[in-house]
Amino acid sequence: MSTVVGQRPALTWAVNLAVLLLVVIWTVPTFGILVSSLRDKDQIAVSGWWTALFPSEQNIVARTAPPAEAEREGDNWVLRGNVFESGSGRISAFGVSIQQPSEFEPGEVAEMRGGGTATVEENGDYVVTYSEQPEDTRGERIFVTAREAPKFTLANYRTVLLSEGIGQSFINTLTVTIPATVIPILIAAYAAYALSWMQFPGRALLLAVIVGLLVVPLQMSLIPLLRLYNDVGIGKSYIGIWLAHTGFGLPLAIYLLRNYISGLPREIIESAKVDGASDFEIFRKIVLPLSFPALASFAIFQFLWVWNDLLVATVFLGNNEEQLVMTGRLRELLGSRGGNWEILTASAFVAIIVPIVVFFTLQRYLVRGLLAGSVKGG
Amino acid sequence: MAVSTTTAPSAAASDLGSLLTTALLTLFIMAVGIIVSVVFAVGAYGLVMLILPAYKLIGAVAVMILGVAACFGYYWGSNRLLDTIYPAYGANIGANITKANAIRPWLFLGPAVVILTIYLVYPVFNSVWLSFHGPAGRNWIGASNYQWLAGDGGFRESMRNNILWLFVVPAAATFFGLIAAALTDRIAWGNVAKSLIFMPMAISFVGASVIWKFIYDYRPEGSDQIGVLNAVVTFFGGDPQAWITVPFWNNFFLMVVLIWIQTGFAMVILSAALRGIPEETIEAAIIDGASPFQIFYKIKVPQIWGTIAVVWTTITILVLKIFDIVLAMTNGQWGTQVLANYMFDWMFRGLDFGRASTIALVIMVLVVPIMIWNIREARKDVR
Incomplete structure (x- = not known):
């Protein structure tokens, strides 16, 4: 039988490809859960497991510290911090309203609706500046688009x-x-x-x-x-x-x-x-x-x-x-x-x-x- | 020989008498063997628990060892007892050996027959009895469970879905299995490929359900899809769907799981059958100028119809009992109910043993034709 196939290279190729396709279909589902089980839990929720090896793009809504805690620097009141609660990543864009969550490039200065300005650096550090002393106890919302490096972990297990x-x-x-x-x-x-x-x-x-x-x-x-x-x-x-x-x-x-x-x-x-x-x-x-x-x-x-x-x-x-x-x-x-x-x-x-x-x-x-x-x- | 003058009827009577003696003696030895070995095992277990602190793991290991020891003890002990009653020496050696040989097979078969009777034979009759009784299995209610079944919407839905499963799954699994068998036999890395396609067979239905539910996972339009299926669909410009809630078609998404598991089984058996085809028939076809496709469909497949039928019926029986996949993925919601899960529902949530038994009997009745066919095939084989 093999001799018959051997005489027809095209058919041999077709058979090999067909088997490869079958094997891929039959193993990918199991492989998918194996890869997922090793990924960081936040990344599993926002990107497919097949992207596990690439940095994932994530939209994060961060909240600053309460404006009432802003410290006085010269004429202004300033809040500082980092949008990443834990871990790290790179910011590719940010915004201050939900309609335009990626309006600004990192480092640009955004005017906030309630007064004051906000800037987010590439590494996630934010600076919010007010010209008058703020009294709000709810933090400002900052929308950032972050690229996170792929994270693998045994924590799930x-x-x-x-x-x-x-x-x-x-x-x-x-x-x-x-x-x-x-x-x-x-x-x-x-x-x-x-x-x-x-x-x-x-x-x-x-x-x-x-x-x-x-x-x-x-x-x-x-x-x-x-x-x-x-x-x-x-x-x-x-x-x-x-x-x-x-x-x-x-x-x-x-x-x-x-x-x-x-x-x-x-x-x-x-x-x-x-x-x-x-x-x-x-x-x-x-x-x-x-x-x-x-x-x-x-x-x-x-x-x-x-x-x-x-x-x-x-x-x-x-x-x-x-x-x-x-x-x-x-x-x-x-x-x-x-x-x-x-x-x-x-x-x-x-x-x-x-x-x-x-x-x-x-x-x-x-x-x-x-x-x-x-x-x-x- | 001495009683050659006895008339036929009394010979039959003495035959009956000796048969009865043999039967009683068999039961007696079996009972003694079982009781003694169980008592011994339980006693030893008590002793172990007394001496060693009651760690769960030690207890489990002790029970395991003692259970096996009790089994061995039964076979050894009952044989010893039989040899003591009918010793293979002394005056009546010939008669003793004959008598012992009539009893011994039943000592070997005893535990198996007892367990099969309790766990598989008795339940069939008990289920019939229960199906004529109310929820708790106490009061006789005639045929009203059957009347209820005939008019019940959930039962009709289960029947429809089971029939769908019955048509699709065995056909698809056998088809893919045949293709995989035919193709993997022709390539160098065929055995590796076979192993990988066969692997899902080792995965539990629940595990497979988790795996496939992850594939069918749905995220609202606009956000990144994390399920493979929706990712592929949106990649080609389609709209993401919550696949397992789409009426009617969701049945097929559940069937895919079983097809995925069973294809490897079909492949392994069909591949052995394909390899068993006599070379001459294929060589003759090659000489006559048949193409590989013609060889496959016209020479090989007709020669393995018998095996295809076996694979088909084996998967059919599995499909009739399909339960875990539906329970884990939808629990019968969105029009995916099947008989086995519906029975489970009435057993544990409906708490109506009568109705649940009636549904179980329906599954049994569906299996009976295959059972009869199997028995006939097996008897042919023995002859």
Whole structure:
């Protein structure tokens, strides 16, 4: 095939460009929040993240100190200060009325409507001069157009980890995820072995039921289980959610593992039986080690699924500090901090970084599992 | 052999009797195994908590280890118990092994069957029962939940949107996945490209919602747009829009999120299928002078229809349950409600378990055709 393409340089170019376009479209959204999460929060609010490397132009409304505090200098009363409350920047224009916020160049002298003159230097220093002693206690408004240098910071991460509760939620998510990944693997592996290598009546029926359960929507189970948990007294607890995730993950786990375990070479298992090994020993000493790739595949699936789950956690865990998982927190922040992109982007990045690392390091097993689950059976 | 004179009916009766004994014994061993291992785990947990100070992290780690230990304990213990009852030595060795072999599979399957029954089978029946009951699930109200559903505007809106999702998302994700699979297989850096297109699959729906909400972000006309979409639109001279509030079309902006996530899945599976096509068919087509496009559409795609169907149905099931994206982005406002979110609404805000169960049953009914098809395919496969 490659030879066909090789003969047509134009087509090769087109294919490369098309793939590049796809890759850009598929990665830019994630890249956008990564860049944003590292930017200064005031800059996020006024300029697109793609301008992050360039100085940003900002319109600032500054208020001077109260005119009543002006000090006498010769015949005049003078107010001095800087329009930048914190940080620094360069002023490209300023104005004294909202209609013409960039009327004057830096250094020019502007007549103010209420009397007096104002000057803003390039570095943001302003001088307001009155010929008579002013009595106003409200500062004058000065409009400036500032160019700020790009600012990158880790402050957003510090905020979300320490004061927005993402750090605690991270631990909660971990507490949910690890047992909810390990328990179903163990239970499913034994069941898969029995379904592959042991003879008993009803085996085919049981397999059909498991394939059927693969697609039963989670929504069916929520209310009955919630009621059951309340009746039994489990309520909203980690035990409850571990078992729930185990239950919801089991059909896929059994299905994947059975596909793999039933494909192991018959000779190995039969010669072990001839040597007098029991099923229990065969499973533990031969099948389990040989099935490692399949176990890893399912483990990754289940890990990603539990880590990223919102629905099960919302239903079976509480909303308090000790139990709120990261997806739940993120959803809450979307509601309460809808406009604070510095918090949302940093939180989202903390939430997705672990699955992404797992994804990239263990992708091989994930792909193998996907193929085993979909191409063979379906 | 000694009882060769027994008549057929009593043989059946003794068969039934031994079956019953086997079943009871199985249940007995299973119960002992589960109870003993759980009691052991709980006891050990209590001991750990007594000795060590109650740091949350220690507790979590202890529970994790003990949970796994209890699982192992069950399998090991129940097997030991079975071997003690029917020892593989002594006078009745042959009969004992046969009897033990009849029970052992069920010990292996026991926990899985119990959990599947409680978490997936029982809820289906309980939901049916609940759908005929009032808000708290206590008083019988006949079919009035179904009557309510038939006339409810919110339900109709959810159905319409779910059907839209059902048509658009699987089609788009499969289409883009197929394109990506076909193209990346032809270039040197194809594997890197695949990884990157596949990556959104690792991102949660909520995380993806934040990512895309940022893209759709809207600032009033005149100020700098910080959302990519509005920036592009204003760059080409258009007016910025609050995309997720635009009636009807906002559904498509939500669908984009799922398409973005699922394309990688479709690509990975379809790319494996494409590589599995026998070389000869393609070589023959090349010799006959087929263009690359003809090879793709007329030779390759027809050979992977089966896999395309699998990808399509898998994404379809996901779409039927779609919930997080709608909840996080619009919470069903502005005409974007879908079934799963509507059910969640009635469960937690409406506090009407009857109505919520009825909506859940609708989702279940929509899934059933795919379920039957899957089971038939799987049985073909086993044969």
